[in-house]
Amino acid sequence: KQEVTQIPAALSVPEGENLVLNCSFTDSAIYNLQWFRQDPGKGLTSLLLIQSSQREQTSGRLNASLDKSSGRSTLYIAASQPGDSATYLCAVRPQTGANNLFFGTGTRLTVIP
Amino acid sequence: KAGVTQTPRYLIKTRGQQVTLSCSPISGHRSVSWYQQTPGQGLQFLFEYFSETQRNKGNFPGRFSGRQFSNSRSEMNVSTLELGDSALYLCASSLGALQAQYFGPGTRLTVL
Numbered sequence: 001k002q003e004v005t006q007i008p009a010a011l012s013v014p015e016g017e018n019l020v021l022n023c024s025f026t027d028s029a030i031y032n033l034q035w036f037r038q039d040p041g042k043g044l045t046s047l048l049l050i051q052s053s054q055r056e057q058t059s060g061r062l063n064a065s066l067d068k069s070s071g072r073s074t075l076y077i078a079a080s081q082p083g084d085s086a087t088y089l090c091a092v093r094p095q096t097g098a099n100n101l102f103f104g105t106g107t108r109l110t111v112i113p
Numbered sequence: 114k115a116g117v118t119q120t121p122r123y124l125i126k127t128r129g130q131q132v133t134l135s136c137s138p139i140s141g142h143r144s145v146s147w148y149q150q151t152p153g154q155g156l157q158f159l160f161e162y163f164s165e166t167q168r169n170k171g172n173f174p175g176r177f178s179g180r181q182f183s184n185s186r187s188e189m190n191v192s193t194l195e196l197g198d199s200a201l202y203l204c205a206s207s208l209g210a211l212q213a214q215y216f217g218p219g220t221r222l223t224v225l
Contacts, residue, residue, distance in 0.1 A: 031211060032211070036216070041201075041221075042218055043117075043217050043218040043219045044203065044205075046213050046215055046216070049213040089156070093211070098161070098169045099146055099163075099169060099207065100158040100161060100171060101146075101148075101156075101214065102158075103148075103155055103156035104155075105155055106155070
């Protein structure tokens with residue numbers, strides 16, 4: 001069974017810092033990987049989707065990388081802002097293409113003004 | 114385009130009752146998936162519907178069921194509620210199986 005782990009579980013940084021969130025998965029047979037953010041008590045907001053054939057995706061200050069063979073993805077956030085404070089989740093879709101995502105445990109990010 | 118909407122946003126039920134949650138996907142999206150989120154288990158996949166057919170099912174008891182209508186709107190039903198069913202239930206829609214999933218705000222279910 002696919003297991004997805006995110007380290008660290010919580011992270012606190014001063015505003016303006018660049019930071020990296022990590023995601024690892026046990027089964028490299030994935031179709032794609034998606035990063036989300038979740039604000040307290042709210043639903044998930046899609047940030048980036050990386051197909052298994054891709055190495056990187058960028059959107060604004062966010063950059064996600066994928067190393068499928070080693071079972072790792074990172075989310076890089078440049079010049080962090082207090083509004084970036086949220087829980088960040090990664091999720092992998094199995095190679096079968098089935099639309100059931102396996103989610104990580106999340107990293108709770110706090111950006112201190 | 115309007116996002117994924119879920120109703121109701123909050124529900125309080127007692128053990129043994131049943132509940133129905135509703136999800137309206139983004140216009141044009143035919144795939145609807147449901148997830149349960151709890152502090153202990155995190156986000157877990159319940160089931161997925163595509164063109165009114167259940168295509169995938171997670172590891173949940175038969176008390177959890179769902180359906181999808183011809184306009185792609187979906188409902189999930191939980192019968193004989195247990196305390197452990199208290200959770201945030203999230204619905205996600207996508208254009209197809211391999212596309213990004215977009216989530217609604219969730220329904221917070223509390224079972225007393």
